[in-house]
Amino acid sequence: xxxxxxxKRQFTRREFFGTAAxxxxxxxxxxxxxxxxxxxxxxxxxxxxxxxxxxxxxxxLLQNGAPSHVDLFDYKPILAKLERxxxxxxxxxxxxxxxxxxTKEKLxxxxxxxxxxxxxxxxxxxxxxxxTSEIVDDLCFIRSxxxxxxxxxxxxxxxxxxxxIPGRPSMGAWLSYGxxxxxxxxxxxxxxxxxxxEASCGQIFYDFYWGSGFLPTKYQGVKFRxxxxxxxxxxxPQGVSxxxxxxxxxxxxxxxxxxxxxxxxxxIATRISQYEMAYKMQISVPELTDFSDESDDTLEMYGPDVHxxxxxGYNCLMARRLIERGTRFVQxxxxxxxxxxxxxxxxxxxxxxxxxxxxxxxxxxxxxxLLDETLVIWxxxxxxxxxxxxxxxNYARWGRDHHPYGFTVWMAGxxxxxxxxxxxxxxxxxxxxxxxxxxHDFQATILHLLGIDHERFTYKFQGRNYRLTDVHxxxxxxxxx
Numbered sequence: 048x049x050x051x052x053x054x055k056r057q058f059t060r061r062e063f064f065g066t067a068a069x070x071x072x073x074x075x076x077x078x079x080x081x082x083x084x085x086x087x088x089x090x091x092x093x094x095x096x097x098x099x100x101x102x103x104x105x106x107x108l109l110q111n112g113a114p115s116h117v118d119l120f121d122y123k124p125i126l127a128k129l130e131r132x133x134x135x136x137x138x139x140x141x142x143x144x145x146x147x148x149x150t151k152e153k154l155x156x157x158x159x160x161x162x163x164x165x166x167x168x169x170x171x172x173x174x175x176x177x178x179t180s181e182i183v184d185d186l187c188f189i190r191s192x193x194x195x196x197x198x199x200x201x202x203x204x205x206x207x208x209x210x211x212i213p214g215r216p217s218m219g220a221w222l223s224y225g226x227x228x229x230x231x232x233x234x235x236x237x238x239x240x241x242x243x244x245e246a247s248c249g250q251i252f253y254d255f256y257w258g259s260g261f262l263p264t265k266y267q268g269v270k271f272r273x274x275x276x277x278x279x280x281x282x283x284p285q286g287v288s289x290x291x292x293x294x295x296x297x298x299x300x301x302x303x304x305x306x307x308x309x310x311x312x313x314x315i316a317t318r319i320s321q322y323e324m325a326y327k328m329q330i331s332v333p334e335l336t337d338f339s340d341e342s343d344d345t346l347e348m349y350g351p352d353v354h355x356x357x358x359x360g361y362n363c364l365m366a367r368r369l370i371e372r373g374t375r376f377v378q379x380x381x382x383x384x385x386x387x388x389x390x391x392x393x394x395x396x397x398x399x400x401x402x403x404x405x406x407x408x409x410x411x412x413x414x415x416x417l418l419d420e421t422l423v424i425w426x427x428x429x430x431x432x433x434x435x436x437x438x439x440x441n442y443a444r445w446g447r448d449h450h451p452y453g454f455t456v457w458m459a460g461x462x463x464x465x466x467x468x469x470x471x472x473x474x475x476x477x478x479x480x481x482x483x484x485x486x487h488d489f490q491a492t493i494l495h496l497l498g499i500d501h502e503r504f505t506y507k508f509q510g511r512n513y514r515l516t517d518v519h520x521x522x523x524x525x526x527x528x
Contacts (some may be wrong), residue, residue, distance in 0.1 A: 091227030096498025101462025101528070102422040103229075104370045105222065105493070106377045108363075108405055109424075110397075111203060111250040112384030113454070115431035115447055117476040118160050118394060119173045120455040121190055125474050126433055127157035134434050138477050144432065145197050145449045153434035155475070156445065159391055168466035175398040178406035184466040185409055185418070186457045187526050191470025191479035194429055194451045194486050199250050199385065202428030202451070205486050207256055207378075209515045216260035216506075218490070219376035221515050223266040224259075225504055226497065230373030232327035233335065234269040237374055239362040241273065243383030243393070243400050250382040257378055261508040265317040268378060271365070273357020277332055281325070289329070296322055335368055348410060350403040363404040367411050370421055384427055388437045388446040409459050422461030422496055430454025433476045453479035456489075462496045464528045487520030495522045 117123055134153045160173040166183035179186075196202035201211035208215040216224070219236035228235030238257035257268030271277040283292050300319055307315040338346065338354070341364070352358035359381045366377040381401055386393045405425055412418040431447035431454075438444045453472035459465070471481035491501040494515065501520055505512040 092225050095225045095504070097500045097503060098498050100496065100498030101420075102460070102496045103420045104375055104377075105219075105422045105424065105461070105497070106366045106370060106379065106408070107218070107424045108401075108408075108426075109203065109206070109378065109380045110384050110401065110427040111252075111380050111382040112199065112386075113202075113427040113429045113431055113449060114384045114397070115386065115390065115394060116190075116450075116454040116472075117431065117433050117447075118158050118390070119176060119398075120171075120188060120457075121472060121476045122158060122162040122171050123433065123472075123474060123476045126155050126476070129155050130157050131155065131439060134475065134477070138473070138475060142452065143197060153432070154439060155433060156435040156439075156447065159394070159445070166466065168468075170466070170468065173398075175395055176402050178403045182406050182409045182459075185413065186459050187463045187465060188455055188457045188468040189470055189484050189489070189523070189526065190453075190455045190468055190472060191481060191483045192426070192430075192454050192456050192486075192489065193479045193483055196429065197449050197451055199428060199449075200253060202449075203250075203256060204253075206426075206428055206489070208260065209487065209490060209517050213253070213255040213258070214260055215513070216262045216266070216515075217255070217257050217268065217378075218493070218515060219257060219268050219378050220259040220262050220266040221504070222376050222497065224262050224506070225499065226375060228373060228375050230375075232324075232331035233369065233372055233374050234324065234328075235375045236266065236268040236378070237271055237369055237376075238268040238378040238380070239271045239273070239365060240380045240382070241357055241359040241362055241400075242381070243396050250385060252380060252382070256380065261513070262506060263313050263317055265320055268376075273362075277336060278325070278328060281329055281332060283329070292326065292329075296326055331372070335372065336365070338364065345411065348403075348407040350407065352400070353404070359400050360404040360407075363408045364411075367408060367415075367417075370417065371415070386431070386446055387448065388444045390431075390446045391442055412460060418460040420461060422463065422493065423459045424456065424493070425458075426456025427454070430476075450477075452477060453483075458526070462528050464526050467526065469523065469526050482523075482525070484523055485519070487516040488523055490516050491520035492523045492526065496527070 131154050134155060160175050162171050162173055164171050165180040168184055170183040172180050194202060194205060196205050196211055204213060205211045207217045223235040240252045257270065259267035276282055299322060303315055303319050346353050349364050350360045352360035353364055355361055362379050366379055369377050383397050409423060412421055429449055429451040432450045436446040436448045469482055470479060470484055472478060473480045494501040501514060501516045505514045
């Protein structure tokens with residue numbers, strides 16, 4: 048949006064609410080207090096989309112902790128051939144790793160899984176991903192991702208906000224602000240989290256991963272919890288009926304509206320809007336979380352954990368149900384991939400948790416005709432090193448360190464080229480050497496699929512026009528269908 052036009056709009060609004068007590072102002076207030084006429088749906092900025100979008104919504108399956116690309120997606124036979132040999136100095140030169148890599152010699156560790164080719168595209172995948180192997184013809188693998196972050200929180204935040212330091216809006220907040228919502232009774236942006244069954248190497252879920260940064264807070268993600276009410280205080284207190292709750296919110300809205308007239312603070316408008324959204328969610332969320340209308344075949348497809356609230360399988364089905372109902376961006380985060388010294392056991396646990404539900408989500412969206420307009424993303428904040436971290440003589444203690452220099456993510460639906468692989472790492476799976484894709488390139492491509500020119504989608508804050516891609520990024524046109 049043009050900052051001058053935005054300023055004019057805010058000024059006019061402030062002036063209007065500061066002086067209008069009757070007429071249109073009264074009509075507006077009445078609409079706020081009438082749940083039947085008041086709508087929480089927001090159509091987004093008038094200038095967006097910049098061009099016809101291929102995708103209308105996004106489901107981001109973010110695998111916290113960083114999956115091992117060399118053990119799952121990027122088969123490198125030379126690792127077995129040169130097992131226990133040091134990584135060549137020419138490859139290591141100038142590279143930095145986490146402080147947990149403290150050995151002078153970095154010895155090559157072979158793939159701990161076996162690989163085979165699947166689908167019409169002949170994609171090579173690990174035997175730990177039997178369900179993903181069934182959908183490879185729907186997936187686009189980017190095998191040359193690279194980033195600058197070597198630690199988890201900065202790495203995740205970089206993918207989600209374009210900056211390693213917290214404070215910028217997350218991708219979902221940008222899209223909620225720019226494109227609005229098609230849902231009247233559910234948030235535009237929802238975040239859900241899960242952990243592996245053993246919870247042995249989980250990451251912390253920070254609120255800024257779904258925060259709105261300097262955007263108005265109405266655009267931040269709504270966190271759905273994994274147990275009890277999905278949203279805190281969704282249920283009325285004992286003895287409070289729905290009509291009584293409605294009456295309380297009406298009175299509260301009047302008081303907030305009076306403050307809005309006096310101060311023109313957009314956060315007060317956010318508060319009014321969110322109270323109304325919460326009231327509507329008291330009806331919409333119980334319906335959303337009731338899986339009784341799902342067929343047995345659908346539930347079975349998502350795996351044995353689909354009924355366990357807060358599990359990855361449960362959240363994947365919830366993601367599909369959310370986008371069906373108009374939610375713009377669903378951010379599903381699963382922790383447990385940080386395998387520094389328990390790779391041989393924990394990698395299998397993680398795949399058992401996530402492989403079947405991830406594949407089921409793609410199949411389900413495709414079955415319902417939703418995949419073409421839904422962009423699904425699967426990946427972590429970086430990869431894992433091709434060399435060993437741990438004791439080579441103790442198989443159970445094998446691990447891999449954080450690795451930002453070359454790794455794999457996959458995408459599906461929403462205008463992405465199916466059955467396709469883009470880019471490559473070197474023979475060790477170390478550096479992205481063919482068609483490297485940086486985080487900002489990745490973000491620019493996602494925005495492009497949603498009909499947004501990433502260089503034109505900005506927000507002025509503290510005298511500077513900010514954007515998700517900062518001052519970088521190029522659309523990776525070769526992955527577009």
